[in-house]
Amino acid sequence: MRNVVIHPVFEEWRARARELLALGVPPDKVLWSDEAQEPGLFATTQDAPPRAPVPKVPPAFLDMARRVAAHTDARRWGVLYRVLWRLTHGGERHLLAVPTDRDVRHLAQWCKAIGRDIHKMHAFVRFRLVGRDEATGREQFVAWFEPDHRILRLAVGFFEKRFAGMDWSILTPHECAHWDGSALQFTPGLPRSAAPDGDALDDLWRAYYGSIFNPARLKVQAMQAEMPKKYWKNLPEAPLIAELISGSRGRVEKMLQTTERPAKPAPKNAYLESLMKLNGQQPPAPEEQ
């Protein structure tokens, strides 16, 4: 049995997996684990020794492996290696096409969790205006986010494309990303206290959130399924939720008790008159088949 301890990034797993594959080590003879200590941020990952031949695998497997590597489940390296083995040495080149296979299912679920984490990051990051760059005149924003997995690098391309015209930083506990209009940079993670708490626009946003809510159709479970409470602490609108829910029944009862209002006669307006004339002449609508 071999113990393989790696710095938990895809490149490192790939390098070690290539070596093991070249030595013909079957998956049940390897125990993978994450390095307990974070190495320095700029520690270089080791490349595979040149002798290790590069195995041929379907491109879809590499895409999956890259994502799965960002997951925090300790079993991921072992499952990845087993699938790699089965693809290359087990005579199961079609393996990824069998979504009901136990290993493939694991990978698919981890990928899905990563996809969801990325999606929620795109949704719930909230930029706060912190100033303006005196030299360039560009607005500068900072956001704080706590993803479940190590997805910052997978998620950050979206922000680069969407917010190219402003300077921004996204801070997470593991790693931070910074954009200045020309290049992305990564620096080590920071604590929550490094990010600003609020923004002058928060009140307007809360006003919008409170007004777009329809008290006559309360569906709290549906809201929480998509916006779990763990995200609330970074959402400026979240403190309103309890009050909106508790006040809704009273608001609806009031609506139902309002006396109905009769129709007012039409005001004098040339357009309205032309419309009513048109309506009088209009042939009936083509009916459904």
Added chain:
Amino acid sequence: MELQEKLEILADAAKYDASCASSGAVRKDSRGSPGVGSTGGTGICHSYAPDGRCISLLKVLLTNVCLYDCHYCINRRSSNVQRARFTPDEVVRLTLDFYKRNFIEGLFLSSGIIRSADYTMELVIEVARKLRDEHHFRGYIHLKTIPEASPALIEMAGRYADRISINIELPTQQGLAKLAPEKNLARTQEAMGHIRGKIDERHAEKRKPDAPKPPPFATGQSTQMLVGADDSTDAIILRRADLLYGDYRLRRVYYSGFSPIPEPSSLLPIKPPPLVREHRLYQADWLLRFYGFKVDEIATDTAPNLDLHLDPKLAWALRNRAIFPADINKAPREILLRVPGLGLRNVERILRARRYTQLRLADLLRLRVAMKKVLPFIIAADHTPSRFGLDDEALRARFLPPPRQAELNFDAPPPAAGDLHSVRSGEL
């Protein structure tokens, strides 16, 4: 009036429009520009309100002053609601400020009709023009258009917007004549036809290689139908939706259960329809578009309204037990799509997996199929449903929600656990 007060009034006025999509736009982004914005990926819901609806766009009216008197609408001229009006610059500012904080995907702008259709349309377009031309905004813009506006203005709206929409509101002309006397079904459909023509022309898959590129146009149109404001049955609503999908190629028909408004009209029903009716319509809509169902199979002449207790696919399966059980290792796609509890994605997974392996129940469990629902309807390598099960008159009863003590409750019946995901999307 302060900006915040205007925002409160004009967001409140816009909230009865259910449309929230921000997907399906042409891929564009802000790289290399001084502005912000990107579209083209899947839409993102940046927040959720306690009504379970997603918040992806800044959804406001330019003004809630309106000449029309649509009785289901809080903004009709007979309503006593407080009125407000944004300047185009105020909407532009709000959109950009919210967007840069990652609160929203873009703007959904609509308006009460003031002075005339063309005058109103011009104001709405002016907001979009400023966002696109002056501020290099490349985020999502959805503009509501007015069927009576001149074709040139609709074309201009389509040029700035990613999506445009006209609300049909009610599925029949009789309903409109009674509740929205200024509106007309034929004119609405005619305008939709015009928009469809533009969309087809600009997004034709094959164009002559040297033909000049036409100016941009929105990639899709959608509409909304109110449910429960008039006495239209689900069959009438679904037939209208089917016609709009077929003849006008709408991207989406939204169903909005009529809900009480603070300024009720004497012409409206007092009791709103149960929220679950809207949910069943969305499920039926999905069956029409992705599962190969026809309206007549879902809502029949004898039962023109959907069963509120069962999802429409299960209800159909229980009425058509003869075609089951379906063998998941052999049945063609069309049949698998009709098995209650099997969604689009799992059908695809089953089709792929069975080329290499005989599928057993454990495989379905791994795909997280709702076993209780599928078991009576399928054959797997290690499962044959009891022959009596499918004929059993009690089969329907098995799927009904357990009886509950009635209580005085204004809330809608809670959705079943499995329904939760589909509340928003309508996906089965």
